[in-house]
Amino acid sequence: MTTPSAEKPLLYEELAAQLRGMIGNGTLRAGERIPSVRRMARQRRVSISTVLQAYGVLENERAIEARPQSGYFVRPRGWNRPEEPGMSRPAPKPTSVHVSELSLQVMRLMEMTHDPNAVKFGAALPCPEWLPSAALNRMMAAAGRRRSDGGTGYEIVPGSQALRVQIARRALENGTALSADDVIVTCGGTEALYLCLRAVAQAGDTIAIESPSYFGVLTCIESLGMKALEIPTHPRDGVSLEALAFALESQPVKACVFVPNFHNPLGCCTSDEHKRQLAEMLARREIPLIEDDTYGEIAFSPYRPKTVKSFDRNGLVLLCGSFSKTLAPGYRVGWAAPGRFREKVTHLKMVSSLGNATLPELAIADYLATGGYEHHLRKLRKLYAEQTTLLTRAIGEHFPEGTRVTRPAGGQVLWVELPESIDAMELFYRALERNISIAPGPIFSPKQKYRNFIRLNAGVSWNERTEAALVELGRMMRA
Ligand SMILES: Cc1ncc(COP(=O)(O)O)c(C=O)c1O
Structure with a gap:
């Protein structure tokens, strides 16, 4: 072994x-x-x-x-599914964000994705073998041949018409009526979030977020000098609407950034009814919502959940998406449908980069039109679902007593609560020494809380090494 x-x-x-x-x-x-x-x-x-x-x-x-x-x-192989973590209980006050000091550690997780010997539970990236890279490369080459400039010319803001048409068509699946003109192609979902945040708020403003929250959202808020107000979030049902209503009454919230479908790191997916109520609650107060739907396509069931945007009647929801989790993280293709903030986001995108690289946009547009994206998604969803079960099972077998794990219905990560005596940062460094990457809990909190939590990526191929790495992590925790 x-x-x-x-x-x-x-x-x-x-x-x-x-x-x-x-x-x-x-x-x-x-x-x-x-x-x-x-x-x-x-x-x-x-x-x-x-x-x-x-x-x-x-x-x-x-x-x-x-x-x-x-x-x-x-021992008998009886498998006890670990309990789930409970609703988060963050401090009910806006706070400045301090996660940039952990950027080096996050970069290390990203670097490790290139190391063939590493066991990669850290970055939330799909296993490269699961992606249709050969088809995409062929389509990229064909797109270059088709263009009179060979694909060297600008694809300026708002991005390729062909791709925006495909994105608008796919939005029908999640109940959202979009036209190609509503969509702006961005450099990954990361840029979409950054531009949308800049469009709706400025330095000093308070942004409501889930707790825990994706590192990328926290770094955006920090770098723009905004404050974060963490809202209690349940690992199955998502952000608490009661807590949000109370926060909106008592704090000067300028905008919200939520991941309602298969949240990172919690994996929660809010119900349609919850989404409708959320859209109405924010509309009553004219508060914009940046809705990050990066994982929306990765439902473990055939049912693709709706977006909050599908309940938006006022153009207040800025929907953001990405092809990083389903097609090619390295192509850096994401998008925003920013509703009534479209002009502002278009301008900001122009200021920031004029546009994206042309050929990756065209390759993805062609793949969506003719490459069998639906078929690929069906396979991918099955793989993510299987890996999530294997990972949960291995955690139940090898991690210490008292470990709790989320039970996501989609997405690609598990949020793991460890016994309180275990320090996730220390575990992170020790695991690195054994060439195993994990994402430590503090990177998901403005003030680096969640010290006894880790996030594990299920987008890994399962083999003896993967299992041995989990055994090793369990051993380190006990030690
Ligand atoms: C919740 C969430 N939003 C957005 C992104 C951005 O991804 P990308 O910039 O690769 O599209 C990620 C990546 O991990 C994510 O987890």
């Missing part, structure tokens, strides 16, 4: 890994006796203490158990 470490494993680690593999693949079955310590030491030509150490590791992982006067046995 491979270990996630670059170093050579110690003898007891090697033995533990082999037995773990035999239990995992069913060679040693639940309830079966494993060789006694003496016998194993003889067979493997290792010392008794090496075997005791290996058995100790597996006992800690709850893979085997010692029965008095009988020896060691494989």
